[in-house]
Amino acid sequence: MKSILxxxxxDDIEKELSIILSCEKKQKSDITLSQIFDFLAESIELSIQGIGSTSKRSTINKLLGKYKFAKLISSGHYTKTNQIPGFPPRDLGDPESAQLRLKTxxxxxxxxxxxxxxxxxxGxxxxxQWEKIHGILAxxxxxxxxxxxDEKLRFAKDRESKKDRNLSDKKQNHHHQKKKEDRGDSKPSGHNSRKWKNKKKSSYKGNKNQGGGQK
Structure with a gap:
């Protein structure tokens, strides 16, 4: 099954999770919400808590692992459940607890x-790299x-996200401009034109003094 997500x-996972929790939903198969949330949560937990739990890998397995990782990142998605070891897990039948576990x-x-x-x-x-794996798995x-x-909700969230980004960009630009002014990088209007006039005037005087006209 190829997902369009x-x-x-x-952040992407959290946003999608909030959409899932806000919408009416139903299962597409016999896989339950509890199984989905628990499995993803367990994968994330193991990535940060399972230090030293795996056995030593041979050089061949390391190379094979790197190849499989590169292949998955290149494709950007899983296509079959048998590509994911341990899925689906046993259904604990408590979607609320699984949801909290995933958020945590x-x-x-x-x-x-x-x-x-x-x-x-x-490996x-x-x-x-782990974040990419979790994203593909999710x-x-x-x-x-x-x-x-979900389409209506996605549109609203995207619009809200764009507004936040635009506001952040405006604040950042204003901050940079203020820093320039504080350093004196910003010149008052008319400064360059006065400087040009002074140059022109001094050049004219020089020509007059060196000229061969009547004195």
Whole structure:
């Protein structure tokens, strides 16, 4: 199953999660919300808590892991559940707890600076690489959820996000302009024209003194 979602960061996952929780929804298959949220949360938790839990990998496995990672990043999505070890997990039947667990894990990942655990397939990954993996996994898992009314909500959230970005850009530009003025980089109007006139005047005097006219 190829998802149309393209989640690349933890912020993307959180925004999509908020849309899922705000919309009416139903399952597209026998995979439940509890399974989806729990599995994604567990993946995030293991990336920051599973340090040293994986066995040593041979050189061949390391190279194979890097190849598989590059291939997944290049394609940008999972296509089959058998590409994801351990999925689907056992259904614990508590979507509210799974939802809270996922939110907590997202916050924990954002605050965690390292070290990070090895991926069971891809091997050694840093924070940015793990974030890409979580984004691709979330895109795939959230594809199991059918939403109603999400287009309208997405439009509203995108519009709100654009307004925030524009406001931030304006504040930043104003701040840079003020810093220039404080340093004296900004010249008062008319400064350059006066300087040009002075140059012209001095040049004229020089020509007059050196001229051969009557004295």
């Amino acid at each position: 393209k989640l690349k960061t933890m 894990s997202l916050t924990a990942f954002r605050l965690h600076s390292g070290p990070f655990a090895d991926h069971p397939v891809f 050694d990954l840093d924070k940015k 895109s795939f898992l959230f594809g199991y959820i059918q939403l109603f009314g």
